[in-house]
Every structure is written in C-alpha cells, then in structure tokens.
Amino acid sequence: MRPTSLLHPSLARQIAATIGTPAYVYSQPALEQHAAAALAFPNAFGITVRFAMKALPNAAILRLFHKLNLHFDASSTHEAYRAIRAGIPSAKISISTQELSPDFIELLRMGVLVNACSLAQLAAIGQHFPGLQIGIRLNPGTGSGSTGKTNVGGPDASFGIWHEYLDDAIAIAHHNHLQIIRLHTHIGSGSDPLVWQHAALQSLALVRRIPTIHTLNLGGGYKVARTESEHATDLQNVGTPIKTAIQDFAAQTNRQLHLEIEPGTFLTANSGVILTRIQDITDTGTHGRRFLKLDSGMTELLRPPLYGAQHPVEIVPATPSPTDTSAASTSCTRHPYIIVGHCCESGDLLTCAPGEPDTLAPRELPIAHIGDLCLIGGAGAYCSSMSAKNYNSFPEAPEILVTADNSALLIRRRQTLDQIVENEILPNPPPA
Numbered sequence: 281m282r283p284t285s286l287l288h289p290s291l292a293r294q295i296a297a298t299i300g301t302p303a304y305v306y307s308q309p310a311l312e313q314h315a316a317a318a319l320a321f322p323n324a325f326g327i328t329v330r331f332a333m334k335a336l337p338n339a340a341i342l343r344l345f346h347k348l349n350l351h352f353d354a355s356s357t358h359e360a361y362r363a364i365r366a367g368i369p370s371a372k373i374s375i376s377t378q379e380l381s382p383d384f385i386e387l388l389r390m391g392v393l394v395n396a397c398s399l400a401q402l403a404a405i406g407q408h409f410p411g412l413q414i415g416i417r418l419n420p421g422t423g424s425g426s427t428g429k430t431n432v433g434g435p436d437a438s439f440g441i442w443h444e445y446l447d448d449a450i451a452i453a454h455h456n457h458l459q460i461i462r463l464h465t466h467i468g469s470g471s472d473p474l475v476w477q478h479a480a481l482q483s484l485a486l487v488r489r490i491p492t493i494h495t496l497n498l499g500g501g502y503k504v505a506r507t508e509s510e511h512a513t514d515l516q517n518v519g520t521p522i523k524t525a526i527q528d529f530a531a532q533t534n535r536q537l538h539l540e541i542e543p544g545t546f547l548t549a550n551s552g553v554i555l556t557r558i559q560d561i562t563d564t565g566t567h568g569r570r571f572l573k574l575d576s577g578m579t580e581l582l583r584p585p586l587y588g589a590q591h592p593v594e595i596v597p598a599t600p601s602p603t604d605t606s607a608a609s610t611s612c613t614r615h616p617y618i619i620v621g622h623c624c625e626s627g628d629l630l631t632c633a634p635g636e637p638d639t640l641a642p643r644e645l646p647i648a649h650i651g652d653l654c655l656i657g658g659a660g661a662y663c664s665s666m667s668a669k670n671y672n673s674f675p676e677a678p679e680i681l682v683t684a685d686n687s688a689l690l691i692r693r694r695q696t697l698d699q700i701v702e703n704e705i706l707p708n709p710p711p712a
C-alpha cells in the first residue's frame with residue numbers, strides 16, 4: 281500500500297501544520313471497505329464479524345465499526361470495559377483472554393459473552409454462573425503466525441484449552457451445568473492460509489463432539505500486504521472450503537453452524553499511516569550509512585523493532601514543488617537511506633531486514649531534506665495500540681480520522697507532560 285494513496289500529500293501537509301507530527305491518520309473509507317470485505321466472508325448459515333479491538337481500540341473506531349454492524353472481540357476485561365465505555369452494547373462483545381481477572385463477573389452480569397481459554401477459567405466461570413451458555417477456546421494443535429511471536433496455536437503456545445483436553449472441558453462444563461455453545465480457535469496473526477484452513481477443519485471435527493455448539497469462531501490472522509513483496513490472504517479463497525465443509529457438516533448432522541471471524545489486522549492495518557517529519561539527516565562517512573531521523577519511532581511503531589516487520593514509507597517534500605503540487609516526492613535520484621526513530625537506542629530502527637529487527641536494510645528513496653514529511657504505511661493495526669509509549673518521555677501521538685470528504689477529525693489529542701506524570705507520587709516525607 282502506498283501511504284500517499286491513503287493520505288494525500290496536500291492533506292498530510294495540512295495536518296502537519298495544524299495538528300503536528302507525529303500523528304496517526306486513519307482513512308474512514310478504507311476502514312469501511314475492509315469491514316465490507318470481512319462481512320462478505322463465505323458462510324453457509326450466517327456470519328458475525330468481530331473486530332479484534334486490541335488492533336486499534338480508539339472509541340471513534342469502535343463506534344464506526346459498530347455502525348457498520350461489526351461485533352467485538354476483547355482480549356482482556358479492560359478492553360471489554362473500554363468498548364462498553366465507547367457505547368458498544370455488551371451483548372456485542374466477546375472476551376477471550378489469557379488473564380480472566382475477577383472483574384469478569386461484573387462483565388458477564390452485564391451480558392458480555394465469554395470464551396473460556398483454560399480449564400481453570402472454565403471452572404471459575406462455572407462457579408459464578410452455573411447454567412450459563414458459554415464458548416471455549418481450543419488450541420486445535422496447529423498454529424501459524426508471521427513470526428514466532430504471533431503464532432498462538434500448536435504445542436508451543438499457551439493459548440486456549442489443548443484439544444486433547446476436550447473431554448476434561450466437557451466434564452467441567454457438565455459439573456457446573458454450563459452449556460458449551462461456541463467453539464473458538466485463533467491460531468495466530470499473519471497465518472499461512474493453508475494452515476489456517478487446516479485448523480478450521482480440525483475445529484469443525486471438534487464441534488462434532490459437542491452437540492450443543494451452534495457457533496464456530498475461527499479467529500483472525502488474515503494476512504495483509506503492507507509492502508509490494510507481501511501477499512495478502514484472499515478471504516473468499518480461504519473461506520470457500522470452510523463454507524463447503526460447514527454445508528457438508530449440516531448435511532451429515534442436521535446442525536447449521538453460525539460462523540464467526542475475528543479480524544484485527546485485516547480491518548485496520550492498511551487503513552492507517554503515521555505522519556512523521558524528518559528531524560535530521562546524518563551520515564557515518566563515505567563508506568558509512570546515511571540516516572533519516574524521524575520525530576517518531578518505537579514510541580509510535582514498535583512492529584519493526586519487535587518483529588522485523590516491514591512498513592512502506594514515502595517522503596513528502598515540506599513544500600510542493602512548483603511543477604507538481606500534489607504528489608509525493610517524484611525525484612528520480614534515489615539514495616539508500618536508513619530510517620531511524622527518535623529513541624535513544626539503535627534498536628529504534630524502521631528500515632530493518634524482514635524478520636531481522638537488528639539488521640540494517642537501506643531503502644532507496646528520493647533525496648530527502650530536513651523538514652520533509654515521511655509517511656509510514658500499514659500502520660493502522662498494532663501501532664497506536666502497541667507502542668513503546670512514553671519511552672524517552674515522548675508524549676503519546678494524536679489520532680486522526682479522515683472522512684470520505686477529506687475532513688480530518690481529531691479522535692485523540694496529543695498527550696501532555698502533565699498526563700505523562702499524573703500518577704506519580706512524591707513520598708511525603710521524602711525517603712531518608
């Protein structure tokens with residue numbers, strides 16, 4: 281995705297002048313398009329699309345997706361409260377969490393749905409809510425993610441109830457009069473489509489063993505192409521065999537399963553960019569490197585230092601050239617640049633090699649100048665929500681939603697120094 285295809289250079293300059301940099305900018309038309317594509321996921325007997333809100337939990341985004349008829353997946357009770365606070369009806373929120381903190385009791389009373397992700401969680405839910413209809417998250421035995429860090433299935437992953445313990449889960453549910461009506465699997469982010477399909481079919485086989493299950497939730501993990509060399513998962517391709525399998529299952533068992541999917545990345549990743557400014561340009565001599573230093577970094581975008589993730593970048597000259605008033609820099613002369621962030625460590629590297637956070641990988645870019653803007657693409661998912669927030673005491677960056685008529689709506693202000701330190705307490709009297 282070319283960042284300037286989401287954020288036009290003239291609007292980028294306007295936002296930089298009024299709201300400042302760095303800033304996250306999301307495109308409402310792009311979010312809407314991705315929501316429509318997710319809702320068109322192949323299904324035999326109906327589908328619910330849950331937005332995995334950990335990808336981008338801003339209230340304005342949650343409300344937009346609510347208006348588009350999406351439901352929500354919360355990965356912690358805190359996320360569930362955040363969604364409720366944003367105005368999402370509790371019945372549209374489902375929790376699948378590693379840590380079922382005690383406030384789940386209140387949430388379930390409010391009507392939030394839950395998928396038990398361990399045998400202990402299942403027992404705890406049963407103690408408080410005998411008779412409840414619930415879901416269970418199973419680890420189907422297979423996992424796949426773009427990196428080991430985002431693979432959450434198979435024997436090396438702690439997520440969900442191991443599939444061989446299905447009978448124990450059934451026994452615990454029975455003991456507590458819980459009725460298992462949903463089966464949930466999520467095997468990773470950036471999953472291989474074939475492995476994802478295999479896991480989906482494995483899940484269907486597990487559904488067979490629990491006659492009360494009426495809903496199959498296949499999680500998220502659909503790949504998007506942030507850069508030209510990456511391959512996106514086609515939802516129609518990946519979903520069609522599952523639809524057929526669910527139809528066959530219905531023919532054999534007379535059970536018409538409702539399907540749920542839970543995309544985070546797919547809905548938001550290519551709907552957002554980070555608008556940054558080049559603060560400085562330095563080099564390490566004739567045989568060295570040439571560095572573009574941004575006013576942003578791991579404080580807004582942790583994915584490259586964490587995963588070796590690749591994000592497209594485009595330089596937008598500070599002032600439009602007289603011959604070309606709109607486009608990004610079109611200068612033919614290119615230069616290999618290393619783009620670094622503003623944090624005081626070499627790990628704050630944007631142009632790393634794929635999957636290798638510590639390896640410098642120069643990008644060929646038009647000649648850049650101090651003061652030019654730099655747009656970072658593919659930044660709508662797990663960027664604002666997963667940053668090294670406040671490192672070096674940089675304030676949390678604002679978020680902006682650009683509507684179809686190109687209005688830039690501020691949906692989160694820039695954090696202030698007061699807000700960064702507001703919870704600090706000076707012991708009184710001071711420690712000796």
Ligand SMILES: *Cc1c(COP(=O)(O)O)cnc(C)c1O
Pocket residue numbers: 332334335353355376466468469470499500501502542543544545546661
């Ligand atoms: C993170 C997560 C998702 C979304 O994953 P993506 O790769 O962003 O689509 C879906 N379901 C659960 C349970 C998750 O934890």
